[in-house]
Amino acid sequence: MKLFKKICAGLIGISLILAGCGKQGNTPASSAKTGSDVSEAKKSNIVVGFSQVGSESDWRRANTASYRKVFTEENGFYLVYEDAQQKQENQLKAVRNFILQGVDYIILDPIVETGWEEVLTEAKKAGIPVILVDRKAAVSEDLYECWIGSDFHKEGVSAGEWLEKYLESVGKASEDVNIVYLQGTPGSSAQIGRTQGFDEVLKKHSNWHVLARENADFTQAKGKEVMTEFLKKYQDIDVLISENDNMSFGAVEAIKAAGLTCGPRGDISIISFDGVLPALNTLLYGDFNAVFECNTQLGPVAADVIRKLNEGQKVEKTIYVEETYFDNSMDLAAIIQERKKLYN
């Protein structure tokens, strides 16, 4: 009896230690499944492994929700979700796990464009079709079925052109304009496209001066930190270009902490990207000047692509999603009401 109790205590101890390890270790948030879970699920569902970048921004969280909403067992799917916490190494691990588990399809949102050739070749060898979403991977086209996402370059050009028109409308088209610029994760498609697009317009204006341009990794905390530094260094900032809403929220905090104001009636004009609900509210409140949308709703498009592939249909190699922009000339209250429905 004593021996039996000892064995039981030992087993409980071991399982508690194992449970503890899982919590303490830097394990990415996931719905990790074993190979046998997956083969069981495959009997009645399409099993999809999704490697998401992280949860660094409001955009990202709304984007993840759009997948979770559609990739349900009710809709004939079984989703194995892996949050890479903004680390490419976690994404590589996740994709390799999906291959081991034998999922039917892999959805990959690549944090940066480089470094995917090897793992995607492994997926191809295993016969698992890959769908790239949101950001691109610089690999040969035969390694993925299709890419779905935003035209980041166009977003950047549109932001530059908006600034051109705005400066004209306030009679400052030929004045010197001092710009600071917060960039997203270096090497990500969103950063590359928006930066290149904006720079195309910037080149046309010798009176636009970019005082500083720095990475703030698409997060609010970094946006605040980097903007605080910009404000210490430069007393005459006219415009902030910020490559996502969360960095812009952080920048607003920094601007206010420095005793300045922002938006159309403020000291510093802010042009942001994403168009998440809190950003539209910030625009309505008057702290932003314009926001260029990055469509979060990629989940339903990816589900549609997978259904088609599953039926043996062909799909387009590149699928751009619709996007718009928002500024203070619009009926923002009505737009916010409309957008709220999207997120419910």
Ligand code: AHR
């Ligand atoms: O890749 C899309 C970008 O990534 C969004 O602009 C940003 O908010 C996110 O983190």
